[in-house]
Amino acid sequence: MRFVYSTLPSRVVFGAGRVAEIADEVARLGVTRALVLSTPGRAVEAEAVAETLGERAAGVFAGARMHTPIDVTEHALAVLREKRADSIVSFGGGSTIGLGKALAYRTDLPQVAIPTTYAGSEVTPILGQTEAGKKTTLTSPKVLPETVIYDPDLTRGLPPSVAGPSGVNAIAHAVEALYAEEANPITSMMAEEAIRRLARSLPKALTSNDNEARADTLCGAWLAGVCLATAGMALHHKICHVLGGTFDLAHADIHCLMLPYAAAYNREAAPKAMARIGDALAADDAPAALRALSLQVGRYEDLQAFGLMPADLDRAADLAVEKPYYNPRPVTRDDVRAMLQAAYEGAAP
Numbered sequence: 001m002r003f004v005y006s007t008l009p010s011r012v013v014f015g016a017g018r019v020a021e022i023a024d025e026v027a028r029l030g031v032t033r034a035l036v037l038s039t040p041g042r043a044v045e046a047e048a049v050a051e052t053l054g055e056r057a058a059g060v061f062a063g064a065r066m067h068t069p070i071d072v073t074e075h076a077l078a079v080l081r082e083k084r085a086d087s088i089v090s091f092g093g094g095s096t097i098g099l100g101k102a103l104a105y106r107t108d109l110p111q112v113a114i115p116t117t118y119a120g121s122e123v124t125p126i127l128g129q130t131e132a133g134k135k136t137t138l139t140s141p142k143v144l145p146e147t148v149i150y151d152p153d154l155t156r157g158l159p160p161s162v163a164g165p166s167g168v169n170a171i172a173h174a175v176e177a178l179y180a181e182e183a184n185p186i187t188s189m190m191a192e193e194a195i196r197r198l199a200r201s202l203p204k205a206l207t208s209n210d211n212e213a214r215a216d217t218l219c220g221a222w223l224a225g226v227c228l229a230t231a232g233m234a235l236h237h238k239i240c241h242v243l244g245g246t247f248d249l250a251h252a253d254i255h256c257l258m259l260p261y262a263a264a265y266n267r268e269a270a271p272k273a274m275a276r277i278g279d280a281l282a283a284d285d286a287p288a289a290l291r292a293l294s295l296q297v298g299r300y301e302d303l304q305a306f307g308l309m310p311a312d313l314d315r316a317a318d319l320a321v322e323k324p325y326y327n328p329r330p331v332t333r334d335d336v337r338a339m340l341q342a343a344y345e346g347a348a349p
Contacts, residue, residue: 239320
């Protein structure tokens with residue numbers, strides 16, 4: 001047996017109510033002026049985080065947007081410099097975490113991430129950014145948050161329409177880690193456990209009353225994020241970046257819909273991975289089980305529901321093969337177009 005497993009440096013603080021320790025965690029980094037980031041919808045809560053930080057708060061920037069547009073990052077960078085911030089606190093889901101990473105990439109400032117969804121991107125050194133209708137990704141240790149605070153209380157009241165797709169987005173990280181280019185036995189064990197935890201707890205976590213399910217889902221998302229960070233991505237992430245970045249579609253919703261189809265695309269080329277996914281889902285047919293979960297917790301049954309047209313599928317297929325990610329099955333334009341057509345129609349994967 002020969003493989004490489006690279007661990008990534010990060011501190012994780014996990015538990016209900018632990019967001020109250022944010023001032024201590026910022027102080028631990030040796031910084032004194034943290035800029036708190038959020039989306040407009042989380043602005044009030046971000047202000048509360050700034051109040052908890054007290055004199056260590058430099059202010060709040062509540063302008064994070066989906067897919068981390070470059071112009072939003074430039075605006076936030078100007079605010080960060082104006083307020084003389086020496087650190088970043090990202091409070092929110094993937095959009096806010098992405099903005100924090102984009103700022104850290106440009107400034108190398110330390111970050112504390114406080115995720116409020118189940119995306120898992122807070123433990124990856126991967127940054128996706130959008131400019132001129134195209135989403136690109138880069139990997140750098142500079143974008144990895146130094147500290148992550150996982151507080152299940154922050155997911156209480158998360159709308160099912162957000163929580164469900166967010167959790168399947170995390171499952172996608174684990175699924176692709178099982179057949180990614182840098183897949184290894186250690187990551188694969190974590191990936192299978194992440195899928196198992198998320199599948200069993202996510203449907204229960206859609207109600208804010210089940211504290212144990214929300215904590216278990218958050219733990220699964222963390223594991224899945226680590227898998228993505230250490231093993232890499234494949235076709236599923238590429239097509240989701242194309243669809244989301246080019247057509248400005250909701251990141252988690254696209255992941256939720258497309259995952260079963262990407263898994264089916266790789267079914268024959270990655271049989272061991274499919275067996276492990278099936279074991280985690282207690283199912284014989286992994287893509288079918290992923291589709292069932294997607295329909296159970298997601299918002300959309302097909303790509304038509306996003307407002308896409310057939311011509312959009314042609315463009316997406318073209319972009320998906322421009323700079324393809326590693327994938328166990330060769331990626332061809334015609335095969336990707338056929339996969340998109342199946343998703344467009346909502347056919348069985």
